[in-house]
Amino acid sequence: MVIAVSSDHAGYDLKQKVIAHLKSKGIEVIEEGATTGDSPFSYVEAGCALAEDVTSGKADKGIAICGTGIGISIVVNKYKGIRCGLCNNEYTARMVRQHNNGNVLAMGARVVGQAVALAMVDAFLTEEFAGERHAERVNDIIKLEDKFYK
Numbered sequence: 001m002v003i004a005v006s007s008d009h010a011g012y013d014l015k016q017k018v019i020a021h022l023k024s025k026g027i028e029v030i031e032e033g034a035t036t037g038d039s040p041f042s043y044v045e046a047g048c049a050l051a052e053d054v055t056s057g058k059a060d061k062g063i064a065i066c067g068t069g070i071g072i073s074i075v076v077n078k079y080k081g082i083r084c085g086l087c088n089n090e091y092t093a094r095m096v097r098q099h100n101n102g103n104v105l106a107m108g109a110r111v112v113g114q115a116v117a118l119a120m121v122d123a124f125l126t127e128e129f130a131g132e133r134h135a136e137r138v139n140d141i142i143k144l145e146d147k148f149y150k
């Protein structure tokens with residue numbers, strides 16, 4: 001499993017914690033986005049790099065971090081094939097996999113503490129998509145992409 005992890009400057013410190021956590025579990029990581037927390041780095045650029053890793057197949061899933069998680073989640077959800085949920089706790093991180101077959105987890109470094117963030121990462125990476133009625137809804141999302149993305 002390869003996980004792309006990206007952040008703007010506001011998410012940089014939490015990104016380092018997430019990367020260390022993933023590596024400690026033997027998970028391969030592609031780091032994108034800010035290289036320091038000190039100078040402004042656009043969440044748009046950070047989100048695009050992550051979305052390209054996931055949509056190209058370089059990464060299996062992505063973790064997107066900015067100050068609130070809002071800006072970067074908006075950006076990655078512009079890409080066809082990305083289903084990103086902005087989550088604030090372990091439950092929603094689990095549900096974005098189980099009900100939405102999400103492939104990107106977004107979080108806000110100014111919103112969640114480190115322990116919650118790492119618990120969200122673990123939930124997101126271990127939970128399976130439940131399929132059945134949820135598959136119909138995800139397929140309807142895919143149909144919307146086919147309709148609106150030329």
Ligand code: RB5
Binds near residue numbers: 008
């Ligand atoms: C950066 O200050 C902040 O605007 C950004 O990290 C994010 O919260 C935007 O949605």
